[in-house]
Amino acid sequence: MSFDLVLFGGTGDLTWRKLMPALFQAFRHGKLPPDGRILAVARDERSDAQYRQYIRDRFVEVDSAKRPSDDEFARFAEMLHYRRMDLSQPAHYAGLKTWLDARNADTVVMFLATAPYLFSVVCEQLGIAGLNGPKVRVVLEKPLGHDLASAQEINRVVRSAFSETQAFRIDHYLGKPAVQNLMALRFGNALFEPLWRRESIANIQITLAEGLGVGTRGDYYDTTGALRDMIQNHALQLLTMIAMEPPSTNDADAIRAEKLKVLRSLKPFTPESVARDVVRGQYKAGTVEGQAVPGYLDEVKVPAGSHCETFVALRTEVQNWRWAGVPFYLRTGKRLAGRHSQIVVNFREVPHPIFPGSARANKLVIKLQPEDGLELHLLAAKGSAQGEMLAPVSLDLDFDKAFESERVGAYERLLMDAMAGRLNLFVRSDEQEQAWRWVEPVLQAWATDPNGPRAYAAGTWGPPASSAMVARDGCAWDEEQ
Numbered sequence: 001m002s003f004d005l006v007l008f009g010g011t012g013d014l015t016w017r018k019l020m021p022a023l024f025q026a027f028r029h030g031k032l033p034p035d036g037r038i039l040a041v042a043r044d045e046r047s048d049a050q051y052r053q054y055i056r057d058r059f060v061e062v063d064s065a066k067r068p069s070d071d072e073f074a075r076f077a078e079m080l081h082y083r084r085m086d087l088s089q090p091a092h093y094a095g096l097k098t099w100l101d102a103r104n105a106d107t108v109v110m111f112l113a114t115a116p117y118l119f120s121v122v123c124e125q126l127g128i129a130g131l132n133g134p135k136v137r138v139v140l141e142k143p144l145g146h147d148l149a150s151a152q153e154i155n156r157v158v159r160s161a162f163s164e165t166q167a168f169r170i171d172h173y174l175g176k177p178a179v180q181n182l183m184a185l186r187f188g189n190a191l192f193e194p195l196w197r198r199e200s201i202a203n204i205q206i207t208l209a210e211g212l213g214v215g216t217r218g219d220y221y222d223t224t225g226a227l228r229d230m231i232q233n234h235a236l237q238l239l240t241m242i243a244m245e246p247p248s249t250n251d252a253d254a255i256r257a258e259k260l261k262v263l264r265s266l267k268p269f270t271p272e273s274v275a276r277d278v279v280r281g282q283y284k285a286g287t288v289e290g291q292a293v294p295g296y297l298d299e300v301k302v303p304a305g306s307h308c309e310t311f312v313a314l315r316t317e318v319q320n321w322r323w324a325g326v327p328f329y330l331r332t333g334k335r336l337a338g339r340h341s342q343i344v345v346n347f348r349e350v351p352h353p354i355f356p357g358s359a360r361a362n363k364l365v366i367k368l369q370p371e372d373g374l375e376l377h378l379l380a381a382k383g384s385a386q387g388e389m390l391a392p393v394s395l396d397l398d399f400d401k402a403f404e405s406e407r408v409g410a411y412e413r414l415l416m417d418a419m420a421g422r423l424n425l426f427v428r429s430d431e432q433e434q435a436w437r438w439v440e441p442v443l444q445a446w447a448t449d450p451n452g453p454r455a456y457a458a459g460t461w462g463p464p465a466s467s468a469m470v471a472r473d474g475c476a477w478d479e480e481q
């Protein structure tokens with residue numbers, strides 16, 4: 001199968017930080033057909049040789065184990081091409097079509113790694129130029145809108161040129177091995193399914209914590225905030241995978257239909273419930289992993305007095321028979337205690353405890369990063385001289401170790417899936433719009449709330465109000481248990 005991959009935004013951050021390293025790994029793993037072509041498109045004039053050098057230079061920022069040797073890069077670079085395009089010029093798309101037609105590859109993937117305001121013009125022009133035939137796929141990278149209306153507008157334009165099955169909306173969390181494992185855990189094993197419901201589960205916690213701050217992206221981040229940046233997409237996608245009903249098949253639409261049902265079952269927010277069930281925070285100066293770091297308002301390109309939230313914790317429920325009344329707590333933030341992302345499924349207490357201290361003994365921890373694994377927490381008898389003392393123990397599975405060389409990074413996986421036309425790990429437009437519909441009342445309530453976000457010191461787990469919110473239900477965040 002021959003392919004052409006066109007990277008719009010070919011000199012941008014996403015291309016050299018994520019896409020090129022992922023493509024190189026795919027090449028190294030022998031997954032790219034050697035006659036495939038990768039065409040980077042951007043505004044300025046450069047030759048293929050200059051572009052290859054530009055990418056070569058940027059590989060110094062990549063993990064040393066994932067960096068190519070000179071020889072490897074020379075072979076990889078044979079696939080790389082460059083083309084100057086003014087994205088508003090129809091003639092430039094006609095030129096692109098000539099370049100692509102000369103080869104007539106089996107699959108053409110258009111990856112829009114550009115600023116989102118360019119999505120409309122690129123999709124429109126691709127359609128006009130006839131670059132939207134059945135073998136063409138378009139990959140869109142977030143942010144896909146900043147609210148429901150803007151997301152709908154992007155989807156309208158994409159739909160005017162491409163069918164839904166040609167549209168690959170990336171949520172890179174879906175490419176993470178741990179997230180795919182969640183599907184395997186639930187639907188490849190008989191063990192947990194009978195327990196996966198309100199009768200056995202007390203609450204579910206999804207934490208996506210970062211130790212890093214906003215870095216040099218202060219201007220972008222300030223117009224986005226944690227709710228749009230992490231909750232509307234990544235955290236909600238994880239929630240759907242935890243809460244969805246078993247799909248009838250492993251096909252993209254069977255899975256996405258079940259995920260959509262979960263999103264539609266989420267308890268809607270009202271101004272009162274936003275005040276009660278959502279906590280927003282902003283980091284002040286503090287210490288993260290031994291390093292003193294500045295507060296958000298002192299980061300570069302952050303406007304003075306900004307009310308942008310760098311932390312969100314919220315409580316929701318999935319209103320259906322399986323989950324009625326079970327709290328789902330979602331939490332994300334920058335400059336928290338460290339990089340630490342996990343889903344904790346807390347099981348209910350035994351109905352009649354005969355051992356002291358046996359309350360809430362069981363939990364399943366699905367670890368996303370930095371490690372990728374599973375922990376099942378149980379109580380066991382210590383067998384000590386003091387009688388029947390119970391102690392918590394855990395069964396640990398480390399997937400990185402178990403599958404070592406076979407695990408691939410999120411972007412590598414997603415790029416390969418887009419080329420192969422597998423839509424399972426991509427977000428359908430109705431899912432994406434429903435996620436916006438759900439977060440919108442929160443955005444609206446915040447817009448009229450003069451109080452702004454609560455302060456938290458960098459290096460902590462966010463504002464104390466986040467713990468208080470969970471404590472109201474008699475629960476605690478995992479690190480406080």
Ligand code: BG6
Nearest residue numbers: 142172173210229230234341369
């Ligand atoms: C991106 C957000 O989608 O995800 C970033 O825009 C965030 O702000 C990143 O840092 C986190 O991704 P990961 O894979 O490092 O957890």
